[in-house]
Amino acid sequence: MLIAQLTDLHIKPAGRLAYRRVDTAACLARAVEAVNALDPAPDLVLLTGDLTDFGTEEEYGLLMELLRPLQAPLFPIPGNHDARAGMAGAFPAIARRAGPGPFLQYTVEDWPVRLVGLDTLVPGSGGGELCAERLGWLEARLGEQPDRPTVVFQHHPPFATGIGHMDRIGLAGAGGQAEVIRRNPQVERVLCGHVHRPIQARWAGTIASVAPSTAHQVALDLREEAPSAFVLEPPGFQLHRWDAGAGLLVSHTALMEGFDGPYPFFEDGKLID
Numbered sequence: 569m570l571i572a573q574l575t576d577l578h579i580k581p582a583g584r585l586a587y588r589r590v591d592t593a594a595c596l597a598r599a600v601e602a603v604n605a606l607d608p609a610p611d612l613v614l615l616t617g618d619l620t621d622f623g624t625e626e627e628y629g630l631l632m633e634l635l636r637p638l639q640a641p642l643f644p645i646p647g648n649h650d651a652r653a654g655m656a657g658a659f660p661a662i663a664r665r666a667g668p669g670p671f672l673q674y675t676v677e678d679w680p681v682r683l684v685g686l687d688t689l690v691p692g693s694g695g696g697e698l699c700a701e702r703l704g705w706l707e708a709r710l711g712e713q714p715d716r717p718t719v720v721f722q723h724h725p726p727f728a729t730g731i732g733h734m735d736r737i738g739l740a741g742a743g744g745q746a747e748v749i750r751r752n753p754q755v756e757r758v759l760c761g762h763v764h765r766p767i768q769a770r771w772a773g774t775i776a777s778v779a780p781s782t783a784h785q786v787a788l789d790l791r792e793e794a795p796s797a798f799v800l801e802p803p804g805f806q807l808h809r810w811d812a813g814a815g816l817l818v819s820h821t822a823l824m825e826g827f828d829g830p831y832p833f834f835e836d837g838k839l840i841d
């Protein structure tokens with residue numbers, strides 16, 4: 569089973585650059601092309617939030633146009649830049665899966681690894697939250713199948729990254745989530761977005777990670793008072809490969825720019841490995 573994770577697409581209205589610099593639509597088009605070219609192809613694609621920049625209908629319209637060529641099924645959850653109503657309109661099957669509650673969160677049962685998507689959105693806030701209701705839902709879902717390998721995916725990471733301005737818009741309720749996850753060792757990963765860089769931490773007895781954005785990255789600046797800034801480092805996405813025989817989920821970061829190669833490993837006219 570192969571899971572592709574795309575995050576922080578930040579789609580703007582057509583023709584508009586994000587922050588006057590980033591053509592997020594062109595970035596997503598390249599990411600879609602790169603995912604479609606993968607061999608083996610991913611079974612599904614997780615979109616871990618900030619799909620649009622302002623959550624407008626126009627942005628969701630362009631987002632869906634850009635995602636249409638993607639061959640694998642899509643499982644999105646909202647980020648702080650999204651709007652639940654706009655997302656539900658763009659992804660009606662996901663809204664049905666989430667049901668009538670106030671949050672866009674749901675499980676996916678169709679593959680060997682079970683997926684649990686969480687909604688950390690707090691409208692009007694950059695930070696996220698897992699309130700008692702959302703944590704209760706998570707605990708109940710994990711309790712249903714305690715022996716099945718499970719991936720939790722959400723926008724806001726539950727750990728502080730050391731990038732001060734991002735940690736200040738972190739996840740309220742992360743302590744409560746840690747307690748739930750600790751009680752559920754079947755959770756192989758907590759896959760997140762929001763921080764626009766590849767980051768990993770051992771957290772609550774599992775691995776919590778952030779994937780790079782398909783567009784701009786957050787500057788790697790670990791000063792407490794680091795100014796909020798982005799850099800145009802190579803964008804990317806992640807691939808999480810479940811090896812059922814070994815019981816291992818292994819994560820790779822893929823960059824989608826055109827680099828030289830691949831070349832064979834030659835030394836003195838002989839092929840080595």
Ligand SMILES: [Fe+2]
Nearest residue numbers: 576618762764
């Ligand atoms: Fe973002």
Ligand SMILES: [Fe+2]
Nearest residue numbers: 618647648762
């Ligand atoms: Fe975010």
